[in-house]
Structures are given as C-alpha cells and as structure tokens.
Amino acid sequence: MCGIVAAVGDVNEELCREMLGRIEHRGPDDTGEIRRGDVWLGHQRLSIMDVDKGSQPMTGADGSTYLVANGEIYNHRHIREDLGHRLFETGSDSEAALHALTVDGPVGLARLRGMFALAFVDANGDFLVARDSLGVKPLYWARRENVTLFASELRAFDPADRPLVESFPPGHCWSRSGGLVRFTDAIPARIRPARRAEQPGVWDEKLLKSVRDSIVAAVENRMMSDVGIGVFLSGGLDSAIVAAIAAEYAKRHDQPLPTFAVGARGSSDLAAARVVAEFLGTEHHEIVMTSADAAAALPKAVRAIEHYDPSLVRSAVPNLLLAEYASKRVHAVLTGEGADELFAGYSYYHDGEFGDPDALQAELVRTVGELHHLNLQRCDRTTMAYGMEARVPFLDRDVIEVALSIPPEHKMTGPGIEEKKLLRDAFAGWVPESILRRGKEQFGDGSGAKDVLEQAVREVPEIAAAEGVELRNAEEAAFYAIWRDELDGIRPDRTLGLFATT
Structure with a gap:
C-alpha cells in the first residue's frame, strides 16, 4: 500500500x-x-x-x-x-x-x-x-x-x-x-527458550490447534480490502495453506478468491497449484513463462528488487511476471513468506551445523529477524513494481510467538519425520494430501525460472570480481552486470542490507 x-x-x-x-x-x-x-x-x-x-x-x-x-x-x-x-x-x-x-x-x-x-x-x-x-x-x-x-x-x-x-x-x-x-523487537520479548520435547516429532491436538488457530486468524485479519484480494499460489505447502484459509473466509463472505500461479510450461509449480485450486474451488489463473518472457523480465526484476543475489533474482523474475498479471485483477495478494523460517523448511537447517536443538532455535530466530534484507525485499518490490500490495500472514506477531515457542526438537527431521511435519499435520484435510506431503522446492526451481534464465544469463557479459565486489559465480556476475546498468553504480551489501557506491 x-x-x-x-x-x-x-x-x-x-x-x-x-x-x-x-x-x-x-x-x-x-x-x-x-x-x-x-x-x-x-x-x-x-x-x-x-x-x-x-x-x-x-x-x-x-x-x-x-x-x-x-x-x-x-x-x-x-x-x-x-x-x-x-x-x-x-x-x-x-x-x-x-x-x-x-x-x-x-x-x-x-x-x-x-x-x-x-x-x-x-x-x-x-x-x-x-x-x-x-x-x-x-x-x-x-x-x-x-x-x-x-x-x-x-x-x-x-x-x-x-x-x-x-x-x-x-x-x-x-x-x-x-x-x-x-520501540519493539522482531521476536516478541515474552518468548522463552523452548522447553525440551519429551518425544520429538510427537505432538498432541492442543499444539496443532494453537498453530492452526494462530495462522487462520492471521490470514483472516489480512483479508480486509475494499477492492479485492487474491493469493499467490506456488503449489507449495505454505501458499496452499494460506489459500485454503482464504478460500474458507471468501466462501463465508460470499466473495470470489482469485489465485495466481506462474511457471514454465510443464513446471511442477504450475501442476501443483492447479491441484490446490481445483480442490479449493478458487478462481484460478495461470501464467506460463517462456524463456523470452524471463529474459525480458530479468533486468526489470533486478531493478525492482534492488539486488543481484542469484536466489533472489531467480524467484523475482517469475514473481514480477505474476505481479504484472495479477495487478490488473486485484490490488492486494497474500503470500506464504516466513513459514520456512518459522518451521525449519529449508534443507540447510537440517545439516550437521544445526543438528543441536539450541543451534536450530538460534538460527530460526536469526533468519526471521533478517528477512527484511532478502525475501521480504523481493516480495515487496516485485508486487509494488505494479502497484500491488503483498501481505504475509505467517509473519503475524502471534504466529511468530506460537511458532518460536515450540520445542525445536519438533522441527528437526529424522526417520519418518519430514521437514515442517508439524505444520503439515496441523492442516491435514485443508489441502490435498499430495500437496500436504510435497517436498520443498525453491520457488525459482519449482517455477522453472532457473532453467529458462540460463540462456538469458549466458548472453550477459560477465564482470570480473573487480571494484571491490565479491562475486560468487558466473550467474551472480551476470546479474551484477545488469545491476550496474540498472542502478547507476550502486550496489547492496548482501549481509547488512545497506547500500554503498562501487
């Protein structure tokens, strides 16, 4: 807004x-x-x-x-x-x-x-x-x-x-x-270090209900709009949960719920989003992204997000195409940002470094607090590039408090325990079973953006790691070249979220 x-x-x-x-x-x-x-x-x-x-x-x-x-x-x-x-x-x-x-x-x-x-x-x-x-x-x-x-x-x-x-x-x-x-903290002050779970991966209905109720309330609070609201539906677990709650709200209030999905032809995200939309009965829209679409959107995406980080750019390109289309139909959308940081959805959370519950809890708290440097920046810029507002119910203060109060053992993977199992169990029956158990894919991968961008990236001249800028690979060098063209020699500091001249 x-x-x-x-x-x-x-x-x-x-x-x-x-x-x-x-x-x-x-x-x-x-x-x-x-x-x-x-x-x-x-x-x-x-x-x-x-x-x-x-x-x-x-x-x-x-x-x-x-x-x-x-x-x-x-x-x-x-x-x-x-x-x-x-x-x-x-x-x-x-x-x-x-x-x-x-x-x-x-x-x-x-x-x-x-x-x-x-x-x-x-x-x-x-x-x-x-x-x-x-x-x-x-x-x-x-x-x-x-x-x-x-x-x-x-x-x-x-x-x-x-x-x-x-x-x-x-x-x-x-x-x-x-x-x-x-004047306030990112993580509510009354959150205390989570108590040890007696049986990691085993929870009762009371815990599931607290998670479910907090997320339902957060989504419903974000449905307020005088001009229509939709959902960005990637086909993953998080956006499917948001869409399911929003669809129930829309039915109670006798209003339509548009959902929007983007991906390359045959991409897993498009197929999964279609399954969710049919299950929920939403007014579904698909944007099929071609290599030409991605190439044309690439410089716009780099300029919009004011960043050149490869993972951000890969997801920003389909996001931008989705926003351009959706903005002609709604003024605001709900997204699934934040769920992976709260419920340990990324694979690196489960590597050796974070195998200890206390280390995992500390990393979750850190990444939630750092979201404004990366994913939230991409989410805001790609939608607002077309005058549309994105709302992020998983980052509601009450949801954060509930999620980070859960014993971290309950978020760790193991035999028979996939990532985000607690969140999946809390919304059993709300989304199709195939989506409930779908494995995690980065948006840039599931949408096919990573593949369709390869040709576009090859056509951009690489820049050596000169000018005091560390470039991790050829892909980032290509995105940095676009950055230099689009943002007049200003670059972001990847870790601090500050800006400086090169």
Whole structure:
C-alpha cells in the first residue's frame, strides 16, 4: 500500500517531489504532499481501504497533525474502539495510526499491529518516523548535515545522496529530539527458550490447534480490502495453506478468491497449484513463462528488487511476471513468506551445523529477524513494481510467538519425520494430501525460472570480481552486470542490507 517520502531540516521541495515521482509505481491512484515548517511529507497512494476518503497526507480534524504511511494496520478496528469512533473521519486503517500517535505520542506505536513505514508530524511540529518490527514494509534514509531524507525505495534518492543511504532499522523510530530508538523487537520479548520435547516429532491436538488457530486468524485479519484480494499460489505447502484459509473466509463472505500461479510450461509449480485450486474451488489463473518472457523480465526484476543475489533474482523474475498479471485483477495478494523460517523448511537447517536443538532455535530466530534484507525485499518490490500490495500472514506477531515457542526438537527431521511435519499435520484435510506431503522446492526451481534464465544469463557479459565486489559465480556476475546498468553504480551489501557506491 503506497510509497512515502519525508524530509526534515533544510527542505528542498523540488528534490522531494522528484523523489516522490521516482516511486510513483508504488501508488498509482493518487499523489499528495504537505509542508509544515521544516518538515515535508509526500505520499503515492495505492487505494485499498476507504478508496474515496483515505487520501494522504492524512490530517486530524483540527488540521494540526499529519501522517503518511505505507502498509496496513490490521488491528485498526480495535484502535477505533479504544480511542473512540468520534475521532475518526474515514474507514482507512492508516487513520488509526494517525490518532494513536496524536493521542499518545511515540508511545502510540505500541498500539499498532501490522506492517508499516510511517512519518508523522504533531501540532508542535515535532517529527517522527517509524518502521514495523520485522521490516515487512521498506524504509531507507539518508542523513546529511542539514537535512534527513526518508523514502520507501533506494531509487527515490538523488544519485548524489545514494552513498549516504542506509536501510532504516525495523522496530525503530526516529525523532530529532530522541534520535534512533527501538520501540519493539522482531521476536516478541515474552518468548522463552523452548522447553525440551519429551518425544520429538510427537505432538498432541492442543499444539496443532494453537498453530492452526494462530495462522487462520492471521490470514483472516489480512483479508480486509475494499477492492479485492487474491493469493499467490506456488503449489507449495505454505501458499496452499494460506489459500485454503482464504478460500474458507471468501466462501463465508460470499466473495470470489482469485489465485495466481506462474511457471514454465510443464513446471511442477504450475501442476501443483492447479491441484490446490481445483480442490479449493478458487478462481484460478495461470501464467506460463517462456524463456523470452524471463529474459525480458530479468533486468526489470533486478531493478525492482534492488539486488543481484542469484536466489533472489531467480524467484523475482517469475514473481514480477505474476505481479504484472495479477495487478490488473486485484490490488492486494497474500503470500506464504516466513513459514520456512518459522518451521525449519529449508534443507540447510537440517545439516550437521544445526543438528543441536539450541543451534536450530538460534538460527530460526536469526533468519526471521533478517528477512527484511532478502525475501521480504523481493516480495515487496516485485508486487509494488505494479502497484500491488503483498501481505504475509505467517509473519503475524502471534504466529511468530506460537511458532518460536515450540520445542525445536519438533522441527528437526529424522526417520519418518519430514521437514515442517508439524505444520503439515496441523492442516491435514485443508489441502490435498499430495500437496500436504510435497517436498520443498525453491520457488525459482519449482517455477522453472532457473532453467529458462540460463540462456538469458549466458548472453550477459560477465564482470570480473573487480571494484571491490565479491562475486560468487558466473550467474551472480551476470546479474551484477545488469545491476550496474540498472542502478547507476550502486550496489547492496548482501549481509547488512545497506547500500554503498562501487
């Protein structure tokens, strides 16, 4: 939902408007800006909630406070109840953030449950910017001597400012008076190291129900939309579970559920997604990806995700083709991101290094906290490249708490215990048995993107590991070459999620 730009200090309004224009793709429905003292707020809107009245910058009834936000506040109805409906003038979920901050100041951030990056100025001209705990929604900043700039994407910044750009840390807020402050943790603080499982791989219905109920609630909370919502259906376990819950919700509310799958002709993902869609009775769409499609989408994908990591690029190409098609039919989609990190779905989790339960638990916590550098960046950029919002129910705060409270022994593989067995058992009967027991495939592999990209990659000149850039293989060198062409000599640091000139 949308893109934001903000500036505080010695503001150059023309520069700010240029920054906003560079992320117009994130919000094609409307543009707004406000200057208040030495603060400038800009917004590109993707209209999802209260299409008619939810324009931004949003202001309170007396016109003394202003807010721009990117994302969704899933508990906005509860906030309305707590603060009183008399304060609210629209049905927009972002208005809940505006009034929470107006009433409580920075402490109001604790009320917000959802994915967001926001900038707020109060009646005294005090400025605050904040990002959600996991960094589901992107935010970058550049701190110059006389002004601090914020934007939803790296490309928004002027080339002269890009060497200064950093990823704004998730779970933090910043103000001139208080500086950078952590207001929430990616992993809920009340999670304790999981107790030992007496019988690893054996669980009762109570545990299965807690997992199932938390995920069902998270999906249903993310079905809110005034303009239609769909599901990206890869044919894997995680997206199939999301689709199954969404399909039940859609039936109860007498609304259609579009599902979207992409892959090369004959790919395993297309076939599996078709099985799920027929089982659930969804309004299913397939995009058959050719080598020519992949080659044409490759530079667009590298530019969109602002990265050249091979695994990200391989999955970004089909994601981008899927988003281009789906965006003409819905404004928001649900995806299965996060399940592998919470329930140990990747094969490397089960290698020797993480054979110890405590080591596995620590690695799961680490990778969940680092998602904003990689998969969430790809998920956000490929959908927002076509003005469509992606929602990630597995990364709901309650789901994270439940999943990381499970004894790690229950997530380890062994004789008769496949990866994510607990998650599979929790949703037995919800999806076809063949999908429930389908083995893990990376999206770039299952969709066929890895194969169809091979020819495109061979045609791109390789770049030697010069200029201080470590390139791990010919594939990454090819993607880096595209990166250099598309992003004007700016490269991401793979581990820190920061950006620097080459």
